[in-house]
Amino acid sequence: MQRVVQLVVVLGGVSLLTFLILNLLPGDPGLAVLGDNAPPEALEAFRSQHGLDRALHVRYFDWVSGAVTGDLGTSFRTDQPVLETILDRVPVSLQIVVFAQILALLISVPAAIACVWKPRSWLERTINTSAFATISVPNFLAAYVLILIFAVHLGWLPATGFSRLSNGVVENLRSIALPTVTLALSQFGIYTRVLRSDMVDTLEQDYVTTAYGKGLTNRRILVRHVLRGSLLSLVTVVGVNMGVLLGGAVITETIFAIPGIGRLMIEGIAQRDLMVVQGVVLLAATAYVVLNLIVDVLYTALDPRIELGGQRRA
Amino acid sequence: MHSSLSPSSVTDILEVDDLHVDFELPRGRLHAVRGASFSLGSGESLGIVGESGSGKSVTSRAIMGLLPATTARVKARTLRYGQHDLLDAPERVMRRLRGGEIAMIYQDPMRALNPIMRVGDQVAEAIRAHEPSLGRKELSTRVVGLLDAVRIPDANKRIRLYPHQLSGGMRQRIVIAMALAANPSILIADEPTTSLDVTVQAEILDLLGDLQEERGMGMILVTHDLGVAAWHTNRIMVMYAGRGVEHATTADLFEDMRMPYTRALFDSIPRVDMPPGSLLKSVEGRPVDPSNPPPGCAFRERCHLAVEICGTTAPPRRQVGSHWWDCWDDQEEKSVK
Numbered sequence: 001m002q003r004v005v006q007l008v009v010v011l012g013g014v015s016l017l018t019f020l021i022l023n024l025l026p027g028d029p030g031l032a033v034l035g036d037n038a039p040p041e042a043l044e045a046f047r048s049q050h051g052l053d054r055a056l057h058v059r060y061f062d063w064v065s066g067a068v069t070g071d072l073g074t075s076f077r078t079d080q081p082v083l084e085t086i087l088d089r090v091p092v093s094l095q096i097v098v099f100a101q102i103l104a105l106l107i108s109v110p111a112a113i114a115c116v117w118k119p120r121s122w123l124e125r126t127i128n129t130s131a132f133a134t135i136s137v138p139n140f141l142a143a144y145v146l147i148l149i150f151a152v153h154l155g156w157l158p159a160t161g162f163s164r165l166s167n168g169v170v171e172n173l174r175s176i177a178l179p180t181v182t183l184a185l186s187q188f189g190i191y192t193r194v195l196r197s198d199m200v201d202t203l204e205q206d207y208v209t210t211a212y213g214k215g216l217t218n219r220r221i222l223v224r225h226v227l228r229g230s231l232l233s234l235v236t237v238v239g240v241n242m243g244v245l246l247g248g249a250v251i252t253e254t255i256f257a258i259p260g261i262g263r264l265m266i267e268g269i270a271q272r273d274l275m276v277v278q279g280v281v282l283l284a285a286t287a288y289v290v291l292n293l294i295v296d297v298l299y300t301a302l303d304p305r306i307e308l309g310g311q312r313r314a
Numbered sequence: 315m316h317s318s319l320s321p322s323s324v325t326d327i328l329e330v331d332d333l334h335v336d337f338e339l340p341r342g343r344l345h346a347v348r349g350a351s352f353s354l355g356s357g358e359s360l361g362i363v364g365e366s367g368s369g370k371s372v373t374s375r376a377i378m379g380l381l382p383a384t385t386a387r388v389k390a391r392t393l394r395y396g397q398h399d400l401l402d403a404p405e406r407v408m409r410r411l412r413g414g415e416i417a418m419i420y421q422d423p424m425r426a427l428n429p430i431m432r433v434g435d436q437v438a439e440a441i442r443a444h445e446p447s448l449g450r451k452e453l454s455t456r457v458v459g460l461l462d463a464v465r466i467p468d469a470n471k472r473i474r475l476y477p478h479q480l481s482g483g484m485r486q487r488i489v490i491a492m493a494l495a496a497n498p499s500i501l502i503a504d505e506p507t508t509s510l511d512v513t514v515q516a517e518i519l520d521l522l523g524d525l526q527e528e529r530g531m532g533m534i535l536v537t538h539d540l541g542v543a544a545w546h547t548n549r550i551m552v553m554y555a556g557r558g559v560e561h562a563t564t565a566d567l568f569e570d571m572r573m574p575y576t577r578a579l580f581d582s583i584p585r586v587d588m589p590p591g592s593l594l595k596s597v598e599g600r601p602v603d604p605s606n607p608p609p610g611c612a613f614r615e616r617c618h619l620a621v622e623i624c625g626t627t628a629p630p631r632r633q634v635g636s637h638w639w640d641c642w643d644d645q646e647e648k649s650v651k
Binding site: 205206207209210211212213214216217220224225228229302303304305 | 378380409410411412413414417418420422425426427428429430431439440443444476478489492495496
């Protein structure tokens with residue numbers, strides 16, 4: 001219940017802020033859409049068609065009351081309903097983001113386990129170095145390196161563009177391979193380091209000694225006791241990252257020309273298509289809050305001492 | 315060694331001779347155990363008594379091979395369980411011995427249990443570590459049976475709980491059930507009642523004593539409380555600054571304490587025959603710094619009987635039957651004072 005109130009407050013705040021910032025910025029959407037040489041009558045007609053001639057608060061409440069019923073207005077440029085445009089783009093971004101998270105976790109979790117299993121080994125040093133490297137290398141650079149290798153030199157994968165699932169699974173997967181790997185790389189380092197550091201702490205716990213005292217194998221101790229007891233921070237970071245990326249992996253989508261949410265927002269901003277930008281921001285905020293809600297529910301599943309609402313009992 | 319001196323033991327299943335444990339710490343080397351020697355016959359119960367820092371817990375962990383490999387250096391003339399050299403055994407053998415032959419009960423059950431795993435699963439895991447082929451159903455029957463054995467009522471329901479949902483006494487019973495899981499020959503109980511309420515302490519000690527007798531297990535009861543060690547032990551070894559300083563059958567020890575430290579520990583036990591309002595004696599002074607032990611007798615600075623020679627030369631080991639103690643203060647001197 002508390003959570004639902006929080007959701008409403010956050011979304012209310014976000015909607016008001018984006019609306020005010022976008023609408024108080026200098027620059028006339030009419031001029032942007034119709035061009036600098038548009039006759040005054042045309043501009044006037046554009047304004048009244050989109051309700052831009054009304055007072056600010058009237059427009060805000062009009063937009064919010066529409067948003068509540070699922071109507072996010074229509075795009076200034078295409079006259080398409082904004083919600084429809086967004087829903088058209090969401091699956092594209094969602095697929096890449098989810099795949100990237102899965103890929104990042106598939107590498108990070110074993111990597112972190114390996115670090116704890118063989119501390120001070122060449123394996124740990126290699127993992128540590130590559131984790132640092134992927135954190136330090138900016139996303140766009142990794143993207144271009146990948147394009148250079150796999151698209152230009154080897155020619156295995158398309159450099160840019162997106163093929164919808166309806167055009168065939170293989171084509172679809174080929175088209176998202178490079179952006180997915182780019183995103184996953186940027187997460188891999190963080191996830192590995194967060195998990196490894198928590199596992200090192202858990203390893204010091206008395207119950208791990210107990211587990212050794214039972215005669216369990218190293219493998220079982222590391223997975224059942226150490227890994228299982230070290231997931232809270234990782235889940236938190238994954239949740240936050242997912243939220244951020246669902247709001248648009250702007251750089252990655254731009255480089256690979258992926259028609260996702262991030263691209264939609266960038267285009268909207270460039271073209272002063274206020275309705276589209278407002279809609280995307282609202283969607284991103286919602287995704288963020290909902291993901292955090294899921295993270296909280298996961299906490300209670302991971303640690304039975306935590307109760308929904310945040311208190312942790314002794 | 316001393317094994318031949320203990321009348322109750324027919325065969326020693328555990329033999330510890332001249333055990334040394336050093337910790338390499340950033341601030342220097344710490345000698346936690348400096349030549350501890352004892353043995354345990356099958357079905358026999360040995361109390362190891364000493365203050366915190368006397369090396370008693372480290373000794374028990376050294377036997378189990380549970381000390382951190384990165385910092386702990388374990389050396390001994392003999393460290394043997396049955397036919398197994400515990401210093402040299404491959405990890406695969408040690409894994410079979412841990413829990414399977416030698417099992418441990420820990421001081422604080424809240425910390426010894428995994429907080430995010432159901433207690434039933436934690437017991438089951440201890441069984442399956444040594445009997446991997448056991449089926450699901452059999453396993454859960456065994457778990458419930460173990461919980462019954464440690465006198466946990468409603469075992470069927472309790473197995474589904476998490477540690478924080480149980481009381482301290484119940485948690486310690488779970489730890490004991492875990493230790494019993496693979497029918498070990500030796501139970502090492504490291505301060506098993508220290509973290510518990512006084513009312514529960516006696517219950518847990520009785521339970522341990524009964525289980526030890528029923529199952530014919532050897533037991534090492536590690537405690538700082540000579541009063542606790544008086545229960546259910548055949549022999550007691552008193553440790554100070556990483557070594558044994560006095561050893562006797564439990565009856566002999568309470569009859570005739572020779573080492574002043576043992577006497578000081580004894581005087582710190584509350585007794586019912588004390589006049590109301592009288593103060594308990596604590597052992598005066600502080601334990602020696604284990605990273606820098608002084609020459610001579612380690613206890614001399616706290617000993618009210620200390621004479622000059624105590625500060626220069628390590629005390630000799632005196633022996634009467636199975637009773638031995640390290641002290642310069644021999645019988646004649648004592649009668650003079």
